Amino acid sequence: MPGPHLPAYGSASLSDFPGSLLAAFGGDAENTLGLAPASRVCLFLVDGMGAELLRAHPAAAPFLSAALGRTITAGFPSSTPTSLATLGTGGTPGEHGMIGIKMAVPGEGRLFNCLRWTAPGLPIDPDVWQPATTVYQRLAALDVDTVYVATGAFDGSGLTRAVYRGVDHRHAESIDERVDGVRHALQTPRTFVTVYYGDLDSTGHLAGWGSPAWLDQLAVVDRMAERLAESLPPGGVMYVTADHGMVNATDKFDLDQHPELMAGVSLLGGEPRARHVYTEDGAASAVEAAWREALDGRAWVVSREEAVDSGWFGGSVRREWLPRIGDVVAVPYGGCVVIPAEAEKLEWGFTGYHGSLTVEELNVPLLEIHR
Numbered sequence: 377m378p379g380p381h382l383p384a385y386g387s388a389s390l391s392d393f394p395g396s397l398l399a400a401f402g403g404d405a406e407n408t409l410g411l412a413p414a415s416r417v418c419l420f421l422v423d424g425m426g427a428e429l430l431r432a433h434p435a436a437a438p439f440l441s442a443a444l445g446r447t448i449t450a451g452f453p454s455s456t457p458t459s460l461a462t463l464g465t466g467g468t469p470g471e472h473g474m475i476g477i478k479m480a481v482p483g484e485g486r487l488f489n490c491l492r493w494t495a496p497g498l499p500i501d502p503d504v505w506q507p508a509t510t511v512y513q514r515l516a517a518l519d520v521d522t523v524y525v526a527t528g529a530f531d532g533s534g535l536t537r538a539v540y541r542g543v544d545h546r547h548a549e550s551i552d553e554r555v556d557g558v559r560h561a562l563q564t565p566r567t568f569v570t571v572y573y574g575d576l577d578s579t580g581h582l583a584g585w586g587s588p589a590w591l592d593q594l595a596v597v598d599r600m601a602e603r604l605a606e607s608l609p610p611g612g613v614m615y616v617t618a619d620h621g622m623v624n625a626t627d628k629f630d631l632d633q634h635p636e637l638m639a640g641v642s643l644l645g646g647e648p649r650a651r652h653v654y655t656e657d658g659a660a661s662a663v664e665a666a667w668r669e670a671l672d673g674r675a676w677v678v679s680r681e682e683a684v685d686s687g688w689f690g691g692s693v694r695r696e697w698l699p700r701i702g703d704v705v706a707v708p709y710g711g712c713v714v715i716p717a718e719a720e721k722l723e724w725g726f727t728g729y730h731g732s733l734t735v736e737e738l739n740v741p742l743l744e745i746h747r
Contacts (some may be wrong), residue, residue, distance in 0.1 A: 379676070380676055380686075380688070380707065380709075380732075380733035380734075381449075381733050381734060381735050381738055382686070382687055382688070382733065383449045383450065383451045383452055383468075383687075383688075383690075383733075383738060384448065384449045385451065385468050385687070385690050385691065386408070386691070387408065388408075388409070388446075388447075388448040388449065389448055389449045389450070389451060389462075390448060390449070390450055390451060390459055390462045390463055390617070390619075390740070391451060391462045391466060391467060391468050391690070392408040392409050392448070392466075393409060393448075393463060393466070393615075393617070393742070394463060394464075394465065394466030394511035395407070395408060395466045396408050396409040396410070396411040397411060397417065397511065397515075397568065398466075398511065398514055398515065398518070399411065400412060400413055400414050400417070401413075401414070401415070401417075401515060401518050401520050401566070401568070402518060403514065403515075403518050405466075409448075409742070411615075411744075412613065412746075414611070414612070414613045415565060415566050415567075415611065416562050416564075416565070416566070416567050416608070416609055416611065416612040416613070417567070417568045417569070417612070417613050417614070417615070418558055418562065418568075418569050418570075418571065418604060418608065418612065418613070418614040418615070419568070419569070419570045419571070419614075419615050419616075419617070420571055420573070420600075420601055420604055420614060420615070420616045420617075421463070421570060421571070421572045421573070421617060421618065421619065422573050422576055422597050422616065422617075422618050423456060423572070423573065423574040423575075423576060423577035423578075423618065423619055424574075424576045424577030424578075424580050424585075424618060424619070424620060424621070424622050424728075424730070425576055425594075425597065425618040425621075425740070425741070426585075426618060426620065426621015426622055426730075426736055426737065426739055426740055427444075427447040427618075427621065427739040427740050427741040428621055428735060428736045428739055429585050429586075429621050429622060429736070430444060430594075430741055431444065432586070433586070433591060433594060436591045436594045436595050436598065437594050437595065437597065437598035438598065439598050439599070439601055439602040439605075440597070440598050440601055440616065440741075440743060443616070443743045443744070443745055444741055444743060445742075445743065445744070446741070446742045446743075446744070447739050447740070447741060447742070448617070448739075448740060448741075448742045449738045449739055449740065450462075450618075450619060450620045450621075450737070450738050450740055451468055451469045451689070451690070452469060452650070452688045452689060452733055452738075453469075453475070453476055453477075453646065453647065453649070453650035453731040453732070454619075454620040454621065454649075454650075454730050454731055454732065454733070454737040454738050455476070455477055455619070455620060455647060455650065455730060455731045456477075456491065456577070456619050456620070457474050457476075457477055457490045457491050457535060457539075458474050458475065458476070459619035459620060460474075460535065460539045460540075460619065461473075461474035461506055461538065461539045462474075463511075463539075463619075464510045464511060464512070464538075464539035464540055464541075465506075465508040465509070465510055465511065465539070466511055467508050467690075468689060468690025468691065469689040469690060470684070470689035470690035470691070470692055470693035470694065470697065471508065471690060471692075471693075471694060472506055472508050473505070473506060473694065473696075473697040473700060474490060474505075474506060474538070474539075475652075475689055475697065475700050475701055476490075476645060476646045476647065476650060476652050476700070476701075477489060477490060477491050477646065477647045477731075478490075478645040478646055478647065478652070479645055479652065479700045480643050480645055480652070480654050480699060480700060480702075481495055481498060481500070482696075482699035482700065483699075484498060485642065485643070486498060486643075487643055487645050488500055488505075490505070490534070490535060490538075491535065493533060493534025493535055500534060502534045502535075502537035502538035502541075503537070503538075503541075505538060506538035506539065510539070510540065510541045510542050510543075512540065512541065512542035512543040512568075513541060513542035515542075515568055516542055518566075519566055520566045520567065520568055521544065521561070521564045521566060521567045521568070522542060522543045522544060522567075522568050522569075522570075523543065523544045523546055523557075523561040523567065523568070523569040523570070524540055524543040524544065524545045524546065524569075524570050524571075524572070525546050525548045525554050525557035525558055525561065525569060525570070525571040525572070526545070526547075526548065526554075526570075526571070526572040527547065527548070527549055528547035528549070530545070530572075531545045531547065543570075546561070548571075551573075551596070551600050551603075554571050554573070554600070555600065555603045555604060555607060557569075557571070558571050558604055558607055559607040562607065562608065562609050562612055563609070571604065573597060573600065575593055575596070576590070576593045576594060576596075576597055577622070579592075579593045580622045580727075580728035581622075581726045581727065581728045581729070582726065582727065582728075583727060583728075584624045584727035584728050585621075585622045585623075585624060585728050586624070587727075590728075601614075601616055601743075601745075605745045605747070608745070608746075608747035609747065610747055611747065612746075612747045613744065613745065613746050613747070614743075614744075614745045614747075615742060615743065615744055615745075616741060616742075616743040616745070617740050617741060617742050617743070618740040618741065619740070620730045620731075620737055620738070620740065621730060621735075621736045621737045621738065621739060621740065622728045622729065622730045622736065622737065623649075623711060623728070623729060623730065623732070623734065623736050623737060624711060624727055624728055624729075625648075625711050625712070625713045625726070625727060625728070625729055626710070626711030626712075627674065627710065627711050627712040627713070628712075628713055628715060628717075628724070629671070629674065629708070629712055629713065629714045629715070630715065630716065630717045630724075631644070631714060631715065631716040631717075632716050632717050632718050632719075634670060636666065637663075637666055637667055637670055639659075639662075639663075639666070640655050640656050640659030640662055640663045641653055641654065641655055641656070641659075641663060642654050642655060642656050644716070644719075645702060646702065646705075646706075646731070647723070647729075647731045648708070648713035648714055648715040648720070648723055648726075648729050648731070649707065649708055649713055649714075649729045649730055649731035649732040649737070650705070650707055650731035650732055651702065651705065651706040651707070651714050652700075652701060652702030652705060653667065653702045653703060653704040653705070653706060654702050654703055655703040655704065660679065660680075660703040660704060663703070663704050664677060664678075664679055664703075664704045667704055667706050671706060671708070671712075671714065674708055674709070674710065674712040675706050675707055675708040675709060675712060675714065676706075676707045676709065676733070677704065677705070677706045677707075678704070678705055678707075679703070679704060679705075680698070680701045680702060680703050680704070680705065683701065683705045684698070684701070688705075688733070689701070707731075707732050707733055708732055709732060709733075709734055713729050
């Protein structure tokens with residue numbers, strides 16, 4: 377297996393979109409992606425719609441496929457909380473610190489699940505955990521209204537507060553409500569509206585990408601994109617992208633069947649395709665060697681230092697975020713997932729997964745549609 381496919385930070389990644397958007401609205405920022413000047417912009421964010429996945433099924437998504445052009449990358453790990461923080465701040469994972477779904481809370485010996493924003497016995501302040509100024513706050517300084525159209529279930533959650541600070545969250549449950557919400561928001565002269573759709577990702581987890589159920593969802597996304605494009609006012613522009621792609625599991629490595637790999641391990645974080653392995657004092661080298669041997673031909677296994685120095689999290693990682701990264705980082709490739717079946721029963725039952733450094737998981741589309 378070739379080496380990991382590194383995110384294109386600084387040239388063609390999700391982290392380059394916010395700065396380019398600010399520049400398009402007249403702000404003082406680097407327009408790395410070359411976005412055209414605009415005053416009314418819609419971002420359609422489709423959870424789990426990787427570029428390679430979309431490219432493989434043009435018949436199910438004729439509208440999106442006709443507009444498919446540029447491909448950019450997510451960051452690492454290629455997962456929702458990391459990508460949302462990247463899109464919300466313009467920072468790389470090493471800058472905003474959301475480096476996985478389950479991260480160690482430094483000095484506490486406990487895991488924090490930032491997707492559900494839970495850490496047993498520990499209150500986690502979103503403003504402290506992710507302190508970077510958001511793109512929505514920066515757009516407000518340019519007299520741009522920022523709107524987030526999504527289910528009301530997300531309103532006020534820790535993750536929403538961490539990555540969408542400064543946005544006007546407008547509740548919309550159905551597709552009709554979301555299209556109407558975007559249309560209404562774009563009536564304001566200077567507006568940036570984000571609309572989110574998550575059912576493609578959840579269907580991929582349960583049934584696998586490419587399955588009949590997943591293809592049905594892709595067709596729903598395609599029609600929604602077409603309706604959103606039709607709602608654009610004259611001069612408006614819509615961008616369509618995703619937070620990550622997906623692979624189907626063909627090789628589930630059950631950690632419960634390998635207790636020797638947990639020797640010297642204090643916490644197991646991350647997710648099945650991007651594991652943060654936190655070790656006891658002095659055990660990091662032995663754990664790395666054991667995991668590398670056991671997962672040879674199935675995963676890239678490196679030390680924290682190697683992952684950071686190789687640029688997995690960006691050009692640099694803030695010093696205070698370093699302990700959030702596992703002492704050992706194990707990143708499966710191919711169809712492998714690394715998972716304790718008993719401790720993660722829900723995830724064990726999935727078919728589709730993401731988080732790794734493969735093109736199927738990292739590559740996402742950036743479609744540009746003008747009215």
